[in-house]
Amino acid sequence: MRDLPAVAPQFASVGHRDETAELGMWVFIATEVLLFGGLLLAYFVYRHAYPQGFATGSRHTEIVIGTANTAILLTSSFLVAWAVEMFSAETRKLTAWLLAAAICLGLAFIALKGIEYHGEYEEHLVPGIDFEFKGDLANGVQLFFIFYFIATAIHALHMIIGIGLLAALALLCRNAPSSRHRAALHSAALYWHFVDIVWIFLFALIYLPGRSSS
Amino acid sequence: MTELNYLTANYTLRSWFFTTDHKRIAILYFASLTLFFFIGGAGATAMRIELATPQADLVSDDIYNRLFTMHGIIMVWFFLIPSIPNTLGNFIAPLMIGARDLAFPRLNLLSWYIFMLGGSVTLFAILAGGIDTGWTFYTPFSTLYSNSYVMVAAAGVFIAGFSSILTGLNFIVTIHRLRAPGLTWYRLPLFLWSLYATSVILVLATPVLAITLVLIAVERCFGVGFFDPRIGGDPLLFQHLFWFYSHPAVYIMILPGMGVINELISCFSRKQVFGYKFVAWASLAIAALGFLVWGHHMFVTGQSLVASLVFSFMSFVVAVPSAIKVFNWTATLHKGSLRFDAPMLYALAFIGLFTIGGLTGLFLACLAFDVHATDTYFVVAHFHYIMVGGMVTAYFGGLHYWWPKITGRLYSEYWARTAAVLIFFGFNLTFFPQFILGAEGMPRRYHVYPPEFQLWNVLSSGGATILAAAYLLPLFYLGYSVFFGARASANPWDAPGLEWQTSSPPPEHNFDIQPVVTRAPYQYSRNFEAEPQNA
Numbered sequence: 001m002r003d004l005p006a007v008a009p010q011f012a013s014v015g016h017r018d019e020t021a022e023l024g025m026w027v028f029i030a031t032e033v034l035l036f037g038g039l040l041l042a043y044f045v046y047r048h049a050y051p052q053g054f055a056t057g058s059r060h061t062e063i064v065i066g067t068a069n070t071a072i073l074l075t076s077s078f079l080v081a082w083a084v085e086m087f088s089a090e091t092r093k094l095t096a097w098l099l100a101a102a103i104c105l106g107l108a109f110i111a112l113k114g115i116e117y118h119g120e121y122e123e124h125l126v127p128g129i130d131f132e133f134k135g136d137l138a139n140g141v142q143l144f145f146i147f148y149f150i151a152t153a154i155h156a157l158h159m160i161i162g163i164g165l166l167a168a169l170a171l172l173c174r175n176a177p178s179s180r181h182r183a184a185l186h187s188a189a190l191y192w193h194f195v196d197i198v199w200i201f202l203f204a205l206i207y208l209p210g211r212s213s214s
Numbered sequence: 215m216t217e218l219n220y221l222t223a224n225y226t227l228r229s230w231f232f233t234t235d236h237k238r239i240a241i242l243y244f245a246s247l248t249l250f251f252f253i254g255g256a257g258a259t260a261m262r263i264e265l266a267t268p269q270a271d272l273v274s275d276d277i278y279n280r281l282f283t284m285h286g287i288i289m290v291w292f293f294l295i296p297s298i299p300n301t302l303g304n305f306i307a308p309l310m311i312g313a314r315d316l317a318f319p320r321l322n323l324l325s326w327y328i329f330m331l332g333g334s335v336t337l338f339a340i341l342a343g344g345i346d347t348g349w350t351f352y353t354p355f356s357t358l359y360s361n362s363y364v365m366v367a368a369a370g371v372f373i374a375g376f377s378s379i380l381t382g383l384n385f386i387v388t389i390h391r392l393r394a395p396g397l398t399w400y401r402l403p404l405f406l407w408s409l410y411a412t413s414v415i416l417v418l419a420t421p422v423l424a425i426t427l428v429l430i431a432v433e434r435c436f437g438v439g440f441f442d443p444r445i446g447g448d449p450l451l452f453q454h455l456f457w458f459y460s461h462p463a464v465y466i467m468i469l470p471g472m473g474v475i476n477e478l479i480s481c482f483s484r485k486q487v488f489g490y491k492f493v494a495w496a497s498l499a500i501a502a503l504g505f506l507v508w509g510h511h512m513f514v515t516g517q518s519l520v521a522s523l524v525f526s527f528m529s530f531v532v533a534v535p536s537a538i539k540v541f542n543w544t545a546t547l548h549k550g551s552l553r554f555d556a557p558m559l560y561a562l563a564f565i566g567l568f569t570i571g572g573l574t575g576l577f578l579a580c581l582a583f584d585v586h587a588t589d590t591y592f593v594v595a596h597f598h599y600i601m602v603g604g605m606v607t608a609y610f611g612g613l614h615y616w617w618p619k620i621t622g623r624l625y626s627e628y629w630a631r632t633a634a635v636l637i638f639f640g641f642n643l644t645f646f647p648q649f650i651l652g653a654e655g656m657p658r659r660y661h662v663y664p665p666e667f668q669l670w671n672v673l674s675s676g677g678a679t680i681l682a683a684a685y686l687l688p689l690f691y692l693g694y695s696v697f698f699g700a701r702a703s704a705n706p707w708d709a710p711g712l713e714w715q716t717s718s719p720p721p722e723h724n725f726d727i728q729p730v731v732t733r734a735p736y737q738y739s740r741n742f743e744a745e746p747q748n749a
Contacts (some may be wrong), residue, residue: 030417031379031417032730041455046440046447128432128436
């Protein structure tokens with residue numbers, strides 16, 4: 001693995017540069033927390049206002065797909081963490097393969113999400129396109145599904161960006177290995193873990209309300 | 215001067231538009247912000263001309279709505295929020311900490327491009343027909359009824375938000391990681407403390423605005439959304455989310471201004487800032503408390519009385535750190551050897567105007583009075599005292615203070631002082647009558663009014679004329695100085711900060727030798743050493 005000692009002039013050393021890059025990613029994650037925070041606030045406001053509607057809406061989601069996706073994402077996070085651990089001159093091929101596996105799981109997640117969306121479309125649960133839900137709870141259910149679609153769409157967008165990042169790093173690790181990518185890999189892994197954590201919250205908020213009682 | 219500096223190192227267009235040098239990026243921002251400042255100013259001028267008479271002589275009600283919306287959107291998002299951080303901060307901050315650049319130079323350039331993209335999209339919305347929602351985009355008007363270019367303008371603001379976030383991120387990381395050896399937190403110039411506090415708000419508040427704008431877009435495009443009362447949504451939720459960003463945004467606008475004032479007051483009274491640690495922590499306290507007061511924009515919306523009382527109380531609390539700063543500036547001035555150069559005039563104007571703005575802010579934090587003054591000119595006058603009287607004055611002060619460092623040239627002290635005095639006079643004549651108008655009950659955003667309000671409106675419009683002329687003045691004498699001004703020495707103000715220890719203008723990588731800091735900031739000699747160059 002080539003080592004390029006030259007760093008941009010504002011840095012004192014390679015380590016200095018890499019730690020700085022990672023701090024940048026942590027600050028970025030802070031902004032992301034607040035981005036999803038705004039959505040979660042809206043969720044809590046309306047769940048408080050329409051508890052029955054949210055419980056009913058939640059029962060119309062595909063818990064099997066949601067659970068499977070949770071497992072898929074946690075596994076991918078594990079693979080990414082492993083890839084970071086394996087990042088060294090000797091094991092760079094393994095790193096690339098682990099990243100590739102994590103990417104496959106990410107794509108599987110997106111595919112399952114698509115199937116789920118399609119199911120909801122067929123059930124006329126997409127607000128703004130063909131939402132049909134009669135009865136007293138219609139407002140609550142519709143607000144639930146607005147949250148559901150906006151939150152999961154934004155999350156999926158983050159996933160796609162993350163998949164792009166991991167793919168770029170996998171290619172770099174395979175084709176142009178250098179310890180310069182260590183910081184980039186660390187940052188991308190942090191981002192990936194963050195997107196997973198967001199999903200854990202979304203999973204609990206979307207799939208579980210109303211399911212504890214029969 | 216034969217030595218190369220950041221301006222003379224390269225002359226091609228490419229070297230400007232693909233530069234990663236924080237100093238050149240600061241100049242790019244400076245040029246674009248100046249443009250936006252005058253576009254927004256043109257909107258204000260048109261409004262003040264219209265308001266000179268009680269009837270609608272110049273524009274229709276619809277055009278007037280579009281005018282004040284354009285004025286608000288351009289000034290808030292494309293001038294006030296980026297002004298000091300992105301120009302002065304970008305240029306000076308790395309110099310002040312002895313770094314060779316920001317932590318992420320390419321991200322810095324990207325921020326500028328994102329900013330210009332957002333600005334262009336917003337300008338397109340204005341040229342294509344404008345928007346009439348007011349800069350606050352209140353629902354359900356913005357989502358259901360307004361037939362104007364809400365989506366385009368919201369997209370422009372959304373894009374510009376990314377620029378804010380990336381800039382804030384860059385400053386936070388830079389201040390944490392790139393300080394020169396020996397530059398501990400308590401040796402950091404106060405401008406950087408305030409820039410740090412500002413960046414924290416940028417990073418934590420802007421994404422909430424972003425998600426709010428996304429929700430507006432969904433609501434407008436698909437006809438359903440969270441804020442639609444027809445499906446049980448709550449328009450108040452929009453206001454909560456919006457002001458959760460937009461109130462802290464006020465501190466994004468004023469905190470960097472306060473930081474600049476610390477530097478100016480200290481330099482021109484030749485004294486250490488009184489109560490350095492208190493001033494430093496006051497910045498962070500303002501940033502933190504600023505997140506807890508947004509509800510004071512919503513006293514008459516129908517939020518619960520308990521919420522209103524809590525927000526009212528918190529608004530009084532946030533005045534404490536602001537007051538700490540004002541008291542400490544006056545204490546710094548006390549028994550200093552004062553010199554009234556142009557930057558000092560701006561700084562003194564700032565203290566006066568900010569104090570008036572801050573004290574009337576306490577009026578408005580008071581629940582009972584706010585109910586009376588909501589949506590009147592009293593509010594307009596109050597926030598203009600803070601944002602224009604405070605922020606813009608500080609921006610001009612900082613610009614004059616660091617102008618020799620940025621351009622390597624000295625400007626005409628006579629014209630600079632004239633402009634400073636005219637701005638102070640014109641500003642007060644413009645906005646003080648608006649307090650009286652507001653107290654007497656003239657609502658904001660109206661283009662016709664009962665004739666008894668005309669006297670104060672004429673005074674205000676007359677002041678606006680002076681103010682506009684005074685804001686144009688620097689364009690001429692600063693522009694002149696770039697080409698014909700006398701050469702500035704490295705340290706024309708005889709100041710101890712690191713930024714003055716490199717040549718003016720600085721070389722490409724700021725410092726030839728990594729500076730090492732061994733003492734507290736603001737160690738001024740009691741008097742200006744030599745006869746100053748600018749006299």
